[in-house]
Amino acid sequence: QSLWPQAPIQESLLSLSEEDANRQAVESFRVLMQFMGDQSKPRGKDEMELLYDLLRLCREKENLRDEIYCQVIKQVTEHPQPEHCARGWNFLSLLTGFFPPSATLMPYVTKFLQDLGPSQELAQSSQEHLQRTVKYGGRLRLPSPGETQKGQGVRSLLIHLPGGMDYKTNIRTFTVAVEVLEEVCQQMGITDPQEVQEFALFLIKKEGELVRPLWPHEYLNSVMDQDISLHSRRLSWETPLHFDNPTYITTHYLQVLRDYLQGKLLVSPKAGARLARLAALQHRSKAQEDHLLCPRRDLQTYLPKPVQSQVNMSAIRNLTDQELRQLPVCSPQEAQISFLEAVSQLPLFGYTVYVVLRVSQLALPGPSLLGLNRQHLILMDPYSQKRCHSIALKDLHRLHLLSPLESKGPPGLELNYGSAESPQTIWFELPKAQELKDTIAFLLDSSLVPN
Template identity: 35%
Template sequence: MKFMGDYPMKGQTEQEMIFSVFHRESCQRGWRLLYILTAYYKCSEALKPYLLKYLHDVCASPGVHFQGIAKACEQNLRKTFQYGGRAEHPNGMELKAMLAGRSSKRQLFLLPGGIERHIKIETCLVALEAIEELCYEIGLHKLEALDEYAICVVTNRGQNICPLKKREYILDVSTEAEHVDSNYSLWFRRVIWTQPLNFDNELRVTMHYNQVFPDYLKGLFNVVPQGKASEQQLQQVSKLAALQHRAKDLIYLPTFHEVQEYIPTQLFGLQRHQQWLNMVTQNMQQVQALTPHQAKAQFLGEVLT
């Protein structure tokens, strides 16, 4: 624009101006700025096909500089049209990283039981894509399974739990959460239970077990009409107690206090303490041969059917 006379030269000679354009660092900074802008703003519908074509041509031309960042700009632009663009301005650390050419970071996600998983978060990665990657980690590949899982942002030491919309940008969420609580966390949980649970993936079984058994102990899976339980129900509760013990990879017989921890409070008072201990001990003989993975799977099968 300076060379064409559309912008003041500001004391530069034409030769100096031409050399500044030839300087590769100048082009690199321009591409990085475009990378940031495409994450936040759409172009016009009239410009869109031409800009995408240009970015695609740079990506597809062998030996051309900046192929990688051109591809990233193209991906950003497509996601901005699809999801609306980032809403939160990048914080100082993210902006500094982008200007230095670093476009991703490792984000920690917590699965039930405190299991840690890290995902590479690109500038425009949305919650749906993070869910897909975490589902892949636990061996789920069917699209219908993805609808049953969610990511939640957790602040105030677990007091505030907010599920993310599938279209929300992970880095927007983390930037906003940092303003509220620097110790925020992102949880991955199952929220709908219509698809059958298969037991072929050990991480998936462990995750679901860690999510289910605390709710079981709160009594959320038990119905006791008029405060009376059938013999069959008492037997099932004692078996589930034995499975919890074996799931910890314990082979010794549980103590009375351990048995009490394995049984929902509203059920524990339905018979004498020694009766519970005797019943759980009998069931331990049947489950001792199981691996912890098998014990967790069997527990889930008993509770969820």
């Protein structure tokens, strides 16, 4: 006897203790039949609305998920009409990517999909989606109408790399951040999982209105909209640098160069020889004919912004030209490698750096620099280049965003840390307080899985 019924069920397929749940189960089966075309659709409702009704019910009523799994499996088993059956499979393919069945039902659903996988393409994709749901937690935000339309399951995505480089890829309904990150890392020749974890995709909304790292298991289609762009950058620098891939070299050079020129890596205006060498290496990294002289118009662009007004430009130019004459002949990429090796000796290399305007408890002469890595957070005085404060991330207990102290002023971030016997509190006033809070949380526990 065929499992496929020609009429709606009168009671739930599973034993449901609550009368309301049983009524909802009967109604969900009717909606499923209407979506598949086995019953006429209600007036004013199309397929997409019926599909959303089913997915919404699964999201809101966890106790009905097993029931709906059983209903759709029943409907696609020996269904006599291929077109209607295909709609049922399309729903099952989505269902497995959003909500897992219970531990009790999981083996039966898995076996059903495995048995049909070789002959039924959608059974195979449903099985893959279910495996991903188990691994990544399932996507909670329902899809946009465009995602669920036939042939619209794949969309193009642009990942912005440091220095204006871009990487184009395709994502599907259930693609998560870590998969795209692994793909970007492969382009740089990075295959070690430990090193991949040192990179992050940052979500930027509009013109920096919101900047935060994406959690590895975050579903990309749940966060992408017209105002969002994604940027890849290295967040940790524990793995030794290796210069065996051209894309790796260039992306690292451009990320570090940006931080250096913004003054986030701390070079003293008095360190003329170091400034000159780094300027010479930047000049050599450009594919140009004249490598022996640095034009005055270019020199200023090679110096960190904070020191440009504090150095003798004529003396720096002479030192830079001297460096250029002494440097051995090398390719632009060899110059980039030398630049990275030289900059790696600077105090804040390997940190994500934020400019802090004020700090509680500490009397500093002006804005200070806050460096963040996986181990700790440090505060540096850019004038004396001395470390003023350090907090181990493992000692942090709470992060709290503070409202601006003054009208139109920057927000603050309060940190509670230390032992139970000696609790400590410190706050920082900085424009990127929310970004700092999100990045600290990401570094503390990137295994969390928000959707």
